[in-house]
Amino acid sequence: MSPLANPQQYLDNARIAPEVFQLRPDYRALLLVITNIPPAPSDAQSDALLQEAEASAKAALAKAPVTEIPHVKAWRSAYTAFGAKPKKTPNSLEALTRRVEKGGLPRVNRLTDIYNAISVKHQIPLGGEDLDKYSGAPFLVRAKGGEKFEMKAGGEVVNEPPIAGEVVWCDEEGVTCRVWNWRQGPRTALTDETRNVLIIMDALEACSDGQLDAAADELSRVLSGLSPEVEVRRRLFKA
Template sequence: MPDPSQTRFLASARVAPEVFALRPDYRVLLMAADGIEPGPSAPDDEKLMVAAEDAAAQTLADRPFTEVPHVAAWREAYRAFGAKPQRTRNSLEALMRRAATGLPRVNRLTDAYNAISVLHQVPLGGEDLACYQGAPQLIRATGAEPFDTIADGAPVVENPDPGEVVWCDDAGVTCRRWNWRQGRRTALTDTTTSAVFILDALDPMSDDALRAAADGLAKELERLGSNVTVASRVISAA
């Protein structure tokens, strides 16, 4: 049963009207999870990762990355706010490109959501809920918002481009260019016990397919602890 604090956190999340004006077909499913028991990658996680790598290989057996429908839709969305998809790839495309040589093995939590992203062909981000200051907000940036990241191996604070679509909280940007690069402040770690996941959908991905991806993620999260609780919410223009 979801914790009331999870439900309140999700209820406070918002997507700015300017984002829906850019892509009226956009939908996001936000999921909050608590009670996760951190740990290194395990045999069950390896099976899931291999299944995701095999699925990516099958998808790409008869087409290039650019012709995978949901990848192509996100490339169009990036162009709409001025990003160059050849240089800044959406997270789904980036993972599918890596699948050919092996998805990264990080820890149980990160491995699970990366595998679900590839299996269901949906951009999917995971962040440490305990590090949030306020609720998630998807906005078009002014260009003044701080983004805590790493450049050339050192911590730096950058700023998004004006008009760029970014996820943020009250303290600054948590993910740049919709689903391109996550920040350092809210990043998942090997000790994360509560997390928020962001599943981004555009046409032609259906609402049923988005929900199936979320159900798959919830199932994997419930393996990561005996008292895991999960709550979710969909935000759309409708």
């Protein structure tokens, strides 16, 4: 089934394997399907959101190093539990926060800029998948090890399979994101033409349900403001 044929059924068919919750009983995933987003380059609105996020990150970094920011610290612990090395594979929130520390967040396109800003401002790892390139419903599992995962390195596409026990997001064609929320594969990555997107918000105990909802509400409000045709659906997963 195409994700866009029935977005609600698509969300209903999404799943998280029990062994993920066994690893981290405090884990929650908030999935949003957002359709009919008008694509556009970075603009004044997305830049303002990024500046707000940068200011928020700088305020947090003034109080503690990036590795001691509560939600970053929690994710580093989660990674270590299945054998990943946070220094080598930082979670997406940590990677973006370090970009602020080194100078500022990237300007990519309006959609990517908006969701990066929400991630940093609310201190929640957040990923975006192009639904027009996605195959079937998303599911989160612990890898058997050796599954195909193609990514770009040095301008070439290379296979870098997950290790056994690694937490990975997948669709029917294979792994779409390695190390829970570290690295997305190019097959389903957002582009300047993306109109329909799956947003994945990952939370551990350091992030409350209220904080998770606040981030989703702001993202929904901002994207809905881009066009009356934008539609947002969401589903929360928890143990």
